[in-house]
Every structure is written in structure tokens, then in C-alpha cells.
Amino acid sequence: MIRSVGAFILVAFPFFTFSQEITEANYLALDVKIWTTLEQEGVRVQKLLELYPEQQDSLLNIYEQANQLAEEKNRAAAIKFASVPSGLQRLFMRRLVIPKDTLRSIYNSLPQEMQQSKYGQSMLMHLNENQLGFGDVFFDFEAVNDIGEKTRLSDVKSENILLLYGGMYCMRETGRDFIKKIYNQTTRDNLQIIIYFNTTSDLEQLKAKKKEYPFDYFYVSDFLGDHSPVKIIYGTQATPTSFWINKERIVSLRSDSLPIVELTKLVENLK
Numbered sequence: 001m002i003r004s005v006g007a008f009i010l011v012a013f014p015f016f017t018f019s020q021e022i023t024e025a026n027y028l029a030l031d032v033k034i035w036t037t038l039e040q041e042g043v044r045v046q047k048l049l050e051l052y053p054e055q056q057d058s059l060l061n062i063y064e065q066a067n068q069l070a071e072e073k074n075r076a077a078a079i080k081f082a083s084v085p086s087g088l089q090r091l092f093m094r095r096l097v098i099p100k101d102t103l104r105s106i107y108n109s110l111p112q113e114m115q116q117s118k119y120g121q122s123m124l125m126h127l128n129e130n131q132l133g134f135g136d137v138f139f140d141f142e143a144v145n146d147i148g149e150k151t152r153l154s155d156v157k158s159e160n161i162l163l164l165y166g167g168m169y170c171m172r173e174t175g176r177d178f179i180k181k182i183y184n185q186t187t188r189d190n191l192q193i194i195i196y197f198n199t200t201s202d203l204e205q206l207k208a209k210k211k212e213y214p215f216d217y218f219y220v221s222d223f224l225g226d227h228s229p230v231k232i233i234y235g236t237q238a239t240p241t242s243f244w245i246n247k248e249r250i251v252s253l254r255s256d257s258l259p260i261v262e263l264t265k266l267v268e269n270l271k
Helices: 023-052 054-079 085-093 099-108 116-130 172-183 204-210 228-235 261-266
Strands: 002-005 008-012 143-145 150-152 162-166 192-197 216-221 241-245 251-255
Touching: 023 054, 023 085, 023 116, 116 162, 143 192, 143 204, 162 172, 172 192, 172 216, 172 261, 216 261, 241 261, 251 261
Parallel strands: 162 192, 192 216
Antiparallel strands: 002 008, 143 150, 143 216, 162 241, 241 251
């Protein structure tokens, strides 16, 4: 199916009826189809950008619409195939954009073995906990730092904490330079930066991350990956997700990115 967008054509996704038998293999095949279609559209748009650079806005809009279609299909497939392992995992990854009443209904309909699986139990924690947002009291958690010591968030004595859920790679050099700048502009009495890495590995991987990004911030993890209470209670999926926790230990900023403008203002207020 195609339709015109300006002078170009938007290639819509094939019509997925989700009529397949609910099996792991069928879900995985459908998932590949969704993302392969998006990748092909990305290649097509890139070629058009090279031919028609003056039409950049229109072409990027075409790709954004294709990306939105992929996300819709992704979410619908996860809901339909929630009773198979990969479908439930994908549903957990999309949990923040699906209403909890919908998720609870899906969870209640799952076979007992799926409810008791790791992703089933993590989904239940998501359903039973309130995810932290602006104005909420921080969630204290225990983790291991990059030298192998157990530590708690409440052990941090700085008046303010910038907690970053991963994202050192995703924020690119610009973001890393910004974090380094505000670290150097402040003292550890008024600001501590903590990078939580969402990994299921071990201390050696955490050390490798510190070596890859050799800054003086605290690098921590509980090595529970998707099943960490940090991920579930702080309501994170995107990396980085940023939390500014003030001296009253209230979340006074939350963002699914690195909000440079807002963080700059917070740091300026410390001076």
C-alpha cells in the first residue's frame, strides 16, 4: 500500500492481520518482518536524500511516519503474542506506553508458567509499583560499584544527585562532554553523578565500562538487567533516562534523554 507525501511516496507497511498461530516461531518471524520493512524504508529514504537534499524535511517526515507504523505494529504484535517468551519480553519493553489496565488484563490471561517467568514477575512488579516521576521521593537501591563494593543510593552524601540510567554511548560525545563539564563546575558536596548500567553481566563488565568511559563518576549496577527494581520502579527503558534528585531526596527532574538546557539551569542554581 502506498500514498503520496508531497512529491514522494510513503511505502506503508504490509497489512499484518496477526492471524498466525500464537507460537514463538511465528512471533519471531513477524518481528523480523516489522523491522526489516522499516530498515528497507530507511535505505530508500536515504537514497532519496542523496538525490534530493533540498527535500530533507519531507523525506525525514516520511521516515518518521514509517517508524511510527513500525512502533504500532511492534506494540500490537507484543500484545497479541504475550503468551510466548519473546512476545512477553517485547511487551515488557513497551510497558511504559501501554495502559496498566491493559497490561494487567493481558497478564491475568497468561498461562501460569508465563506469569511465573522472569518477565512475568517483572511485569507484575511494574503493575504493582508506582513508577517514579517529578515530585516523588527517590527509590533507594543497593548496587555494586566499579571496584566491587556494595553501596546504596542513600550512602551518597552530596546535596544533589544526577542519576543516569545508562546511555553513555547513546548520549554521544556532546552529551559526555556536557556531563564532564557540569561535574567539573561543581563540588561533590553539592552534586554527585551516578551512572547506573543495566547489565546482566558481572563486575568485570562494569569495570570495562569504566575503562571505556574513564570519568570520575560513580559507576554502579545490580546486574539484574531488565529485572532490576531500579529499571522497574524508576520506570526506565530509554538510555539515558535522567533523574535529578535534590537534597530532600525528591525527584525534581525526570527525562527520557539528557536534558541539557534543564540540567544547565539546575547546575547554575547551585552556584
